[in-house]
Amino acid sequence: MKGQYIIIGRVSGLHGIKGKLRIRYYNETRSDFLSYRKVYLEDRDGHVQPYEIQEAKIHNKFISARLKGCEGIADAEKLIGSSVLVKRKNLPPPEEGEYYWFEIIGMDVVTDEGRPLGRVEKILPTGSNDVYLVQGSGGEWLIPATEEVIVRVDKNKGQMVIHPIEGLLEK
Secondary structure, three states: OHHHEEEEEEEEEEEOOOOEEEEEEOOOOHHHHHHOOEEEEEOOOOOEEEEEEEEEEEOOOOEEEEEOOOOOHHHHHOOOOOEEEEEHHHOOOOOOOOOOHHHHOOOEEEEOOOOEEEEEEEEEEOOOOEEEEEEEOOEEEEEEOOOOOEEEEEOOOOEEEEOOOOOOOOO
């Protein structure tokens, strides 16, 4: 059951005194949150509970949301710290050539000459482009997520093929 959900944020606090939640949304495109009609909150014990979104608004660095069944400040306080989840099938499709981080993390990485490097362990956002932290038996590499370096991403195979630019794999 856990695999059907994707964490999209965390309840970080309250917004106002009428039971609205302050949500730290992990997606850069905050407006994507407004397309969801239902979210799931996972508490610290791992219990997942569905909630219908009655109202959601974008603020500078967070989303405020009123959820059905969360009628006041006492109800809302109990939800602080919960993970905000959606069903994987309800995620908006990524643009052509774009991927969700959960699709990239764990992928095997090989060079276009067939040299295995390891697996993507982490993604580091840098502002201009993401950087993939790849760890393998030969060490650790920082691979820029640019068209110049990334040759192909095969989600079905769980594999990323890269063309190492000069100096990229030197230690």
